[in-house]
Amino acid sequence: MRIVINKQACIGCELCVNTCPEVFLEWGLHMRAAFEVKEPERYQALVRKAVEDCPARAISVT
Numbered sequence: 001m002r003i004v005i006n007k008q009a010c011i012g013c014e015l016c017v018n019t020c021p022e023v024f025l026e027w028g029l030h031m032r033a034a035f036e037v038k039e040p041e042r043y044q045a046l047v048r049k050a051v052e053d054c055p056a057r058a059i060s061v062t
């Protein structure tokens with residue numbers, strides 16, 4: 001599972017980090033535009049929630 005963040009759309013609210021810190025905390029530290037999720041099966045539901053809840057619709061998953 002690969003996550004892409006639209007950095008221009010992101011407003012930095014950190015909702016995604018609060019929803020699934022195991023996946024998004026590292027992103028928050030490095031601010032990469034795209035990254036792979038280790039153990040995707042484990043975090044699938046929380047990542048989906050983060051995508052749905054992002055107020056800027058800045059997260060996409062491939």
Ligand code: SF4
Pocket residue numbers: 005009010011012013014015016017053054055056057058059
């Ligand atoms: S929830 Fe969306 S807008 Fe908020 S920090 Fe995460 S990617 Fe950015």
